[in-house]
Amino acid sequence: MKNFVLTLWIVVGAACAIVLFQVKHEVTDLEDQLASVEYKIKSDKQSIRILLAEWSYLNRPERLARLSSQYLDLKPLDPSQIVTVQNIPKRDQKFEDGTNIKLPGSATNASVGITQ
């Protein structure tokens, strides 16, 4: 009986030691993982900072204007390119030469020239 109790305690003790050792090992592993993830986050954040700065640098308005005039066929919006819905002629409206269309931006009305 007494031996049995003693053996039990030894077994329990040994089991505890093994479990403890394993847990400790796992924790160390996890800590290593954590450290490496944290390092990765830090260096990713660092890269994001650098990329954001570069993005901002590449998006200088002056550079964009230069590139746009070099490669694109776009021009600044002219107010007369915008027409409100009210000013769009009705479908059944007849057009004759000289019908006035009010375009924004122009001080005087644009005159329709109808070409057949």
Next chain:
Amino acid sequence: MSDWREDKKQGRLTNLRSPKAPKSVITLDGRVRNALEIGRTRLIVAGTLMALAFVVISIRLVDLTLLQGPKTNNNTAQIIDEAPPVQTVRADIVDRNGIVLATTLPTASLYAEPRKVPNPESAARLIADILPEISQDKLLKKLTSDRGFIWIKRNLTPRQQYAVNSLGIPGLNFETEQRRFYPHGNLGAHLIGFTNVDNKGLAGIEQSFDKALREKPEPVELSIDLRIQHILNEEMSRSMKEFSAIGAAGIVMDVNSGEIISSVSLPNFDPGNPGEASDDSRFNRATLGIYEMGSTFKLLTSAMALDEGVASVYDGYDVSKPIRVSRYTINDYKPLKRWLSVPEILIYSSNIGTVQMAMEVGTEGQRKYLSNFGLLRPASVEVSEVGTPLVPSPWREINTMTISYGHGIAVSPLQLSSAISSVVNGGKLKPATFIKRPPSDIPEGRRILSEKTSAYMRDLMRLVVLHGSGRNANAKGYLVGGKTGTADKLKGGRYVKNSRVSSFVAAFPMNNPRYVIYVMVDEPKGTKRTYGFATGGWVAAPVVKRVVERMAPLLGIQPVHIEDADISGNTLLKKAKARMEGRKIAAR
């Protein structure tokens, strides 16, 4: 009966009550036994106390780990997370759309330990290829020297660092340093400011938000819109060049929120290298510079006259004779020698008429209104570069007269922009700010003028652009209203001809103003194209026109058919037109 019995197995006496405890075999009597009994009792008491202590500890342990466990755990974790991380990186400054204006980048500085470099000749050649500004001979000399440590180059670009790193030469190492970087260079440099080598803010937002930038990771969001800043900067530079001016200042302000959308001061400087900039280019003309504003003040004078009720828009004044006060004579730039209505006084920018309006408001009234407009004390904004206005003391009648048309008082462009914002936005002065205001956080503002006065002022400003000195600001498709201002500069106590400050203050779109634009050009010289004129109408008004035409589409402002909008939106024009029709009918 004795407690003790012979145990054959173990070959000794064993206590029956606690069979495990080995016990001395001797049984004793009398004094010695007594002493032993006392010892045992003491042991039991001590043991019980210890056991109790352990029980308490165990209970507490169970309590902490199982009962309160998760909560306490979380708290600790949070404390660790929230504990102010040792912030080594200074936070960014961004514009209202989140574009980075200032950021901190880690830069690598390259150093070498010459003793560890195996082949100095090839190393020197390879490094000199990557870093062309370093001479190969000098580097070789350094690398073959017997020193333990040498700097090769500070603050490499990431690309250079990568290239050097991939050489894989032993003995070369990098030291990481933090460096402030301004991707947009000169654009907005005065406002953003700059830092010293230890990344401590020395000017502008960098200085006033130094603590926040150091301690908080969130970026500081400015009210500036970089696109508008660029447009204003470009158009002003063009004007400055055309008129060979020595400087220029410009402000675009949101009249409803008080946010400053753009603030430009020329000449400007590179905040990444402030040491090389001259004092003049570091000087912020838009907030720190104070100037006599000239005729743009006439807007304020007529606003106060209308608001006080001493004049109505249908009243008029006789401007045929110059005003003489003691030894001063106040005359008009282009004398008209007749009776002028209030709108005409603004359209033709008559000093004589404006002085008469101001005199009816009175010295006290003028002072009260100017103080309400915030023109008598330094503007309170988030940068420390704020000019203190130059105000007459004592404030005599002659001062009232000259101030009515913008002489004898000097204020900063920022202050004038805020004041004009309150004139057009319905009469409320909103405190100006360089920091983005969320729509929920827009201050109510203080009422200075009545809604009615503000409405009249909008109509009057539009008339100045339609028929008066501001014609060059009439943008295509957008209702611009404003007032020109040309003031001779005071040098050594005397006004100097041909050394002037030409400005234009405008608001648009005039039927529902959203932005105030102020442009000032310092000492412009007339050109052939302008027939030698260098007044506000010739120099600053075209800048405003171009800025409006370029910025309005970006900000989603709908263009209008100008003639229609003027007639339907402008009460004064409508009435004038009706009167003309009436006259035509009467003449028939």
